[in-house]
Amino acid sequence: MNRSHLSWLVIGVLGFALPPWYGLPTSSSAPWPPSGLLASFGVAPWLLPIGLFLLLPAPFVIVRSRLAGLALIAAGIGGLGYLVAQGLAIGLRGWSQPLLADLFGPLATGQRGMGAGGLIVAVSLLFYLTLGLAARGAMKGDRFTTGAIGLVVAAIVVFVFWPVSTILSQAMVADPGQSAIVALAERLTARDIWSVGCVVSATRCGVFWNSILLAVLTGVLTTLLGLAFALIASRTGFRFKTGLRLLTVLPIITPPFVIGLAVILLFGRNGTVTQFMAEYFGLTATRYIYGLPGILLTQVLAFTPIAFLVLVGVVQGIAPAMEEAAQTLGAGRWQTFRRVTWPLMRPGLANAFLVGFIESLADFGNPLVMGGGYEVLSTKIFYAVVGAQNDPGRAAALGIVLLALCVGAFILQRTWVGKTSYTTVGGKGFSGTSAALPRVVKYAAYGTALPWALFTFLLYGLILFGGFVENWGRNNSITLRHYITAFGLDWGQNGLLWTGRAWNSLFTTIQIAAVSAPITAALGLLTAYLLVRQRFAGQSTFEFMTMLSFAIPGTVIGVSYILAFNTPPVELTGTAAILVICFVFRNMPVAIRAGVASMSQIDKSLDECALTLGATSAQSVRRVILPLLRPAVVASLVYAFVRAITSVSAVIFLVTARYDMATSYIVGRVEIGDFGLAIAYSSALIVLMGIGILFIQLVVGERRIGRRDPVQPAARPAEVTA
Amino acid sequence: MTRSHSKAGGVEFRNVSRRYGNVTAVDNVSFRVEPGTLVTLLGPSGCGKTTTLRMIAGLESASSGTILIGENDVTLLPATDRDVTMVFQSYALFPHMSVIDNVAFGLDVSGVGRAEREAKAREGLAMVGLAGYEARLPSELSGGQQQRVAVARALVLEPEVLLFDEPLSNLDAKLRRRMRDDIRELQQKLRLTSVYVTHDQEEALAVSDQIIVMNKAVIAQQGAPADLYLRPASRFVADFMGASNLVDATVVGRDGGRASVRLGEATVELADASAGVDDVSIAIRPQAIAVTRLADAPALPVSVRKATYLGSHMEYLLDSSVGELFVVDPHMVATVRAGESAFARFDPTGMAVVPRAG
Incomplete structure (x- = not known):
């Protein structure tokens, strides 16, 4: 029927016939692991139907039959379905489910993960399907579009949905003699997630409440600070606006825990501020910064720029005409702000809060560095997988809780806040000038945002400087030792040697x-x-x-x-x-x-x-x-x-x-x-x-x-x- | 500069519908566009005319029905594979390409060699009077020039069918008139099959061999410009074609193809389009009513609510026993003032009988 049908047919068949189906050689003696075709008549007879599906549309495509589209769709769906089914059903050591072994009898060998051949065949079958759909008139018959949709959907299903769904199944893996549902329920209701001990008694609260408390605080603080920055950037004659812009770039180029490091340099047990307080006020240097205060501080530092980016759009999106209208109707500055500007910003504020909330929940680096004894969901997941616990089931259950929280907030943000936004700017350019801020608001914004910005820049300065200090707080001599350890270069016999550990x-x-x-x-x-x-x-x-x-x-x-x-x-x-x-x-x-x-x-x-x-x-x-x-x-x-x-x-x-x-x-x-x-x-x-x-x-x-x-x-x- | 467009093919819609969820944008529409003619799809916004045009281009797919171009079924064919080009409302000139690259784009993507496509593009630009503008960017052209580039770009592919989607709506009134004549001249010279979408009835009358008036996803009426103008088949068409007065009337006598129609106190003799029904509506053009102080036999007594002096003519708003009447009266002697009583005289050539419903 056309060239693209034929070429994908050829690619699919060649992919089955030539490259190794499995990724890694099954035995080291085989120099070229068998292709799908060879394996079908050898170690993996269950691959044969895939070859048949690949060939199914060939006669229709070659004689340019009107049925070619249908044949491609059938081969695509059948082939992909079978490919996935056999892949999931047969694991490394034969059938992956005992039930299947009972049904079909035991298998002599299992199979490894798919390799080049498997990948090529899977992609060809996917395009069989999309080409077939295009030939039947889907997407106005556009092969590129159907193919693109197929590709993106398949990629997201395989690399986002499937892994996330394995979390669910992992959380259901049961101990012997326990049903899957009970196992899931037990893990999901574990005391260390939900306990409210810190309120009702002297014990610790569950990690869920820790995360929520942190996320709410971070969300509120970043939103307020972000608003202050946004108002300064778009509603005042502030002269150093480029500096504010720089502030928004910093968190993008900063690994998330780096701010935590800077905070430790100031407030850690050997931190400058801590030692200063100990020296002049006789306070004992402790690890007081580790825990909720430290995480909160670092998260607010890290995520305020994001809130600023969200809110600057909101503030600029408010048509000056509305504020001008309010003023012509006799409203003063404060009344305009209070009755017009603020209500118009409210959905944007909710949006900024939710963004901060989600970022805080998802953040891992800062709680890891600053957490101390204060556990949140993301770090607890980490410790459940690595280290002594190594309990994937528990990690999975914690993952489900965290996922539900984040996705819930995300859905809330997309549906509720997204719809109530007033600031969708139309195609027509707005003219007019924005109202000046009421004095109280203006000074409040300056009073909070500017010190905060200075503090942020100070921390970054410390980071750049800290690398040159021998041992911060204990031995403050200047050294290049850390850089040499990390990025050392040497001339060896064979030329340049990258001796640095980094x-x-x-x-x-x-x-x-x-x-x-x-x-x-x-x-x-x-x-x-x-x-x-x-x-x-x-x-x-x-x-x-x-x-x-x-x-x-x-x-x-x-x-x-x-x-x-x-x-x-x-x-x-x-x-x-x-x-x-x-x-x-x-x-x-x-x-x-x-x-x-x-x-x-x-x-x-x-x-x-x-x-x-x-x-x-x-x-x-x-x-x-x-x-x-x-x-x-x-x-x-x-x-x-x-x-x-x-x-x-x-x-x-x-x-x-x-x-x-x-x-x-x-x-x-x-x-x-x-x-x-x-x-x-x-x-x-x-x-x-x-x-x-x-x-x-x-x-x-x-x-x-x-x-x-x-x-x-x-x-x-x-x-x-x- | 005459080229024969022997490959110009017709367009045919057979029971074509286009649905978006619950909304039907085009409902079971059938029509034919004869090869070498220009047919206009005319109607208010939201009537389905643009969707119809886009289905010819292949930019929308039909939910049901069959679309033929040059006797071939193209219903399932994507836009790329259809031998149809289109002049867009926004011109859609590629802003990052020079004028000549814009015009040659279609030839380029269909694999025509550089020398040939440049020659053809130059020829196309010359045809629309833009020789010498090859190296400019679209942003360096005036609106009318951009429009011409868009036309040239659509022409050089020598398509079976050329589509125009409200091509003049971004031009000012004076330029619009000239471009409209140029487009019609080019279309007739090259014997191009063309489908033209507009909501401007004057533009439609000026350029078309046939007009298809659409309303609410269906064809309201189809015919030659004069047909539609003189013999609207429904109140909607009459109104849309500029007969803005629609009043109820009664047929009091029929004689051959003529009908005597009572209009309040007046009686008028008109072509009989009543299909035997006595209760009809009459569509009256504002120009078909004359306002006079003299009592006359078939005249309708009216009171003048508003009288506006516009130099070349008067505009009146009249109250009468059949309702409100809007009048454009070129008689500037003995004009009538607001508040006066007067008589309305009717000119049957500007009136048509239409069914009362619809």
């Missing part, structure tokens, strides 16, 4: 970030294209799915990945691939948002026009949309790259000695009290990424100068649904 993890980190960034950007922008430019059944579900991975805390992702990808059919634990995949799906939502935001500004008739001129969807994306989207492409690349370097929560579960990442290495240093090296390494990372971002902004900035008028701000084409 090089290994730094190179791994940069490599993995560099691999994952383009994939993240591509997948995110593709998804954005589907969301903005295409209309299909189930689109809102699709959008929700893609955004959901944003709400899943890193620790939950980390646990779910080691649970899901430790065994066939997808065996990835210990590889670099699992790190890359983890970053791709953790950071994709940001690429999606960047893409959605800038794509919405490109008139839809541009790509429709390209289509009517005979361009394929893929061509219109490449020739028309992508060139206009360059800033979003760069933004998502940068973000994906930087986040891959700074994130720690999911990574810490997935690293191995072979593939260690910078952040997990630093956390390891912190845990054994080697602050000097940790701080030196952290500041090196911050500087490295700061330079990277500056460089990219220079490139993007230059492009913006040469940028031509954006798309005609012409009237929107008559309603598409007219």
Whole structure:
């Protein structure tokens, strides 16, 4: 019928016939592990039906039958279904469920995780299905669009939904003689999660309440501070607004626990402030900062910029015309603020609160560094998996609780707050000037935000400085020792020797970030294209799915990945691939948002026009949309790259000695009290990424100068649904 | 500069519907566009005309029914594979490409070599009077020039069918008139099959061989411009074609193809479109009523509520026993003032009998 049908047919069949089906050789003597075809007649006869499914549409495609579409759909669904079923049913040592062994008799051998052959065949079968659907007229017969939807949905199902659902099944793994439901119920209702002991008696409260208390406090404080910053940035004549902008960049380039390190330098037992107080006021130096105060302080420091970013949009989104209207109706400054501006901001404030709430719950680095005895869900999950406990069932149960909290808050944010927002700016530009702030509000904003900003910059300064101090608080002499330990270079017999202890993890980190960034950007922008430019059944579900991975805390992702990808059919634990995949799906939502935001500004008739001129969807994306989207492409690349370097929560579960990442290495240093090296390494990372971002902004900035008028701000084409 | 568009094919809709959930945007619509003619889809916003156009282009898919272009069933064919081009309301010029690259884009993506596509693009630009503008960016052109580039870009592919989606709505009134004539001239010269969407009845009358008036997802009436203007089939069409007075009337006598219609105190003789029903409505153009102080046999007594002097003509708002009447009267001698009593005289050529319902 057409070339793409034929080429995927060929790819699928070749993928079955040539490359090794399984990832790793089953015995070291076989130089080239068997392909799916060979294995079908040897070690893995259960693979044979897959080959038949691959061949099923061939006659229809070759004779260009009208039934080719149906045949492709049938082969796609059947083949994928069978592929997944056999993958789940047959594990390393034969049947994965005793029930199956009873039904079909025992198997001599099992199977390992899928390899190149399996991957190629699975992708081919997926495209069989989407090509077939396109041939039957789905998505106006557009093969690119159906294929893209299929690809994104499949990727999200395999790498987000399936791992998360394995958490659930893991939490149900029962001790002998116990039913799965009872096991689940027991784990989910454990005392150390729900206990209210700290209120009613002298015992500890459950980790759930600890997390909630922390998240609420963080949410409220970051929202208030963020509001103060936002008001200063957009409603006053404050002169150092670029400084505020810098403040918003810092948390992006900072690994999450670094602020914690700085706080320790000030308030830890050997901290400057603590020692000062001990010396001049005779207070005993204690570890008072560890626990709730420390975590709260670091989280508010870390997440205030995010609240600021949310709220600055809200404040700027309030049409000055409304405030002007209030003033012409005789309202004074205070009345305008109180009766007009504030109510208009309220949904935005709720939104900022929820964002802070979610960030606090998901945060792992700060509670790990600052927690002391104060346990929250994310750290408790970590300790349930690593270390002495090693109880995946408990980790899974804790993960479910944390996931439910985050997703609940996320849904609340998306549905309730999203709908009550008044600040959706229309296409028409607003004119007029915003009302000046009432004096009380203005001084309150200055009074809180400016000291806080100074404090933040001070902490960053300490981080950069701290790496040069021998042993902070005890031996304050200046040294390069930490940098030499971390980044030492030597000339050996064979040339340059990377003797520093950090090089290994730094190179791994940069490599993995560099691999994952383009994939993240591509997948995110593709998804954005589907969301903005295409209309299909189930689109809102699709959008929700893609955004959901944003709400899943890193620790939950980390646990779910080691649970899901430790065994066939997808065996990835210990590889670099699992790190890359983890970053791709953790950071994709940001690429999606960047893409959605800038794509919405490109008139839809541009790509429709390209289509009517005979361009394929893929061509219109490449020739028309992508060139206009360059800033979003760069933004998502940068973000994906930087986040891959700074994130720690999911990574810490997935690293191995072979593939260690910078952040997990630093956390390891912190845990054994080697602050000097940790701080030196952290500041090196911050500087490295700061330079990277500056460089990219220079490139993007230059492009913006040469940028031509954006798309005609012409009237929107008559309603598409007219 | 005459090229024969021998490949111009017709368009046919057979019982085509388009539904979005519970909303039906186009409901069981059937029509034919003959090869080489220009057909206009006319109607208020939300009537389904744009959706119909986009279904011809392949930008929307039909929920049911069959779409044929040049006798081939294209219902399931994506926009890319249809030999149809479109001039968009927003022009949709690619802002990052020069004028010549815009015009050559369609040739480029269909694999035409550089030399040939540049030659054709230049020829297309010359055809719309934009030779010499090749290297400009769209943002450096005026609205009318951008419009011409959009037309040239759609033309150079020599499509079977050329579509226009409200192409003139972003131009000012004077330019609109000129562009409309240019488009019609080009279409006739190249014998292009064209479908044109607009909500402006004057524009539709000026450019079309046939007009399809749409209302609420269905075709209200189809015909040549004069047909629709003189013989509207329903109150909606009459109103939309500019006969803004719709009053109830009674048929009091029929004679061959003519009907005597009583309109309050007046009686008028009109072409009989009553289909045997006595209770009808009459659509009266504002220009078909003259206001006079003189009592006359078939005239209707009225009182003048409002009289506006507009230089070339008077506008009146009249109260009468059949209801309110809006009048555009070019007789500037002996004009009537607001508050006066007067008589309305009717000109049958500006009146039509339409069914009372609908």
